[in-house]
Amino acid sequence: MNINPFIEAEKQAGHSIKRVCELLKVSRAAFYCRRTGVPGARALRDAELSGRISEVHQASRGTYGAPRVHAALKREGTVCGRRRVARLIRAAGLTGRHCRRKHRTTVCDPAAPSRPDLVDRDFQPDPAAADTRWCGDITYIPTHEGWLYLATVIDIASRRVVGWATADHLRTGLVADALRAACHRRRPPASVIFHSDRGCQYTSREFAELADSFGIRLSVGRTGQCWDNALAESFFATLKRELPCDSPWPSKAAAHAAIFEWVESWYNLKRLHSSLGYRTPADYEAAATAA
Secondary structure, eight states, X not given: XXXXXXXXXXXXXXXXXXXXXXXXXXOHHHHHHHHHTOOOHHHHHHHXXXXXXXXXXXXXXXXXXXXXXXXXXXXXXXXXXHHHHHHHHHHHTOOOOOXXXXXXXXXXXXXXXXXXXXXXXOOOOOTTOTTTEEEOOEEEEEETTEEXXXXXXXXXXXXXXXXXXXXXXXXXXXXXXHHHHHHHHHOOOTTOEEEEOOBTTTTSHHHHXXXXXXXXXXXXXXXXXXXGGHHHHHHHXXXXXXXXXXXXXXXXXXXXXXXXXXXXXXXXXXXXXXGGTSBOHHHHHHHHHHO
């Protein structure tokens, strides 16, 4: 809105600039900044903050929305409000990643032996409980060569992915490889619990024998209750949201390499987790060890 004609008219009528600004609901500071063409302190700060927001968003691989961008800025000592960050993100046209439609990977075995639920939906992080409770599940990654399936083992205490494996099939060997990787990496105590859904891979005799050889107690949720394995489900939602899967990967080898880089270089070491107070799993475990 060009307010100069109004100003001139009010001046000729003997009215002050203060009165004109009051009538137009414009601050005098804003009027003088607009007239001189010099941006105000807040506009300068917004421009500086917008640049830093873009850098944080780019460093997150385009995955962070306003909450995590605000948390990242706070971690580095930048003082700003969350709503201000959200406003500047919208103004810059930046967005986080969103969830996609699911593909079924869980098939229950009605003849499988009954096992208890030793977790009971308690997925709260605990700095003093590393490698006492794990959970896992299976998801899929589309490629031009067909589906690539991913099995994971996650430490409930720190959200860290302690073991994972990929394959072009859904046989028990896939989840067995993920559990072996976790045990070889972490060397857990014999009392560790591994929690999963009732998929036939996790309730098979082969998987039970492998768990028993490592001294692992198996736990399963109820049939059709995704919340009984909510942490594993949440991890896959994050992976599908943040790993570029808008189109199929050119090959299964390329998808495997991308998963490796995302899990080992980003998710475990650098990604901020809201459930951990916007810390990374590596930072959370290091703080627990120091304490």
